[in-house]
Amino acid sequence: MTSLTVATWNINSVRLRLESVLRFLSEAAPDVLCLQEIKTEDANFPGAAFTQAGYPYQAVKGMKAYNGVAILSRLPLTRTHTLEVCARQDSRHIAAEVAGFELHNLYVPAGGDIPDPEQNEKFAHKLRFLDEVTDWFARNRSADHPMMLVGDLNIAPLEQDVWSHKKLLDVVSHTPIEVARMAAWQNGLSWVDAVRHFVPADQKLYSWWSYRAKDWDLADKGRRLDHIWVTPPLKDRLHGADILRPWRGIEKASDHVPVLVRLTVPA
C-alpha cells in the first residue's frame, strides 16, 4: 500500500493565480488537485505549465468568465465524464477514475443573497442543483462503490463550520433548508465527511474568508464551504486531512484555501 494525497481548491481564476497553483503543487505535492472556478475556456487553460510541473494527466471543463472545473493528476485519469446539472452548460462538474476510485469534482452554485427560493431564482437553482445531483448518485451509483467527492459545495453544514451559527442561520450557505439538502445528498450514499473524520464537530473549521473584511485573519469570520467526502469503501483508508489556512494570506490570494486528504491505495 502507498499513500495518495488529493487536494481541492477554489482558485477564483486559474490564469490569474497560475504561479500560486504551481507553488502549491511544488510545496504540498498532492498526487491529484481538483480546481473550481477556473474562469476560462478549455483552450486557454494553462495545461502545459501543469504538465511541466509533473501533472500530465488533466481533465478540464471550462467556460468563458464563469465557473469551470479541472482535475490535475500525476497518475492516469480514465473514464472522464461531466454532468450538465439543471440542463445548464455551466461547467460545474467533472469526474474521472484515478487510483482505483471514482473522483467527482463539483462547484455548487453559490445561491445569491436572499435565502428564499420564491424570491431568489439563484437560491432556487442551488436547491434544484442539490436535488439533481442527489438523484443522480441515487440512480447511478451505490454506497459500496469506491468514490471521492470534492469541491466548493458552497454550504457550511455544521454549527462550527461558520464563525457564528446564530448570525448565519439566514445567510445563504448556512440556512437550514440547504443544510438539509446537503444532509440528504450525503446520507443517500453514506458519504463520509473526510475532514470531520479527523476533526471533532465542536472545533471551528473554515476554508473560505470573504474578500470584503478589512482584516480577514483578525476578524476570522470564515465558513467551511469546501469539502471532501468518501464512500464507505475508502473510509478506513483515510489517514489524514488538512485545511491549509496560510494560503489565504499569500499575495493575490483566492478567497478559498486548499483542502486535502491522504489515503492509502494499492501500490
Place this chain on the structure above:
DNA sequence: ATGGTTGGGGTCCAA
C-alpha cells in the same frame, strides 16, 4: 443598518 472586495469581460454580472 449598510457596505465592504475581487475577477472577467467589456462599460455590469457573479461571488
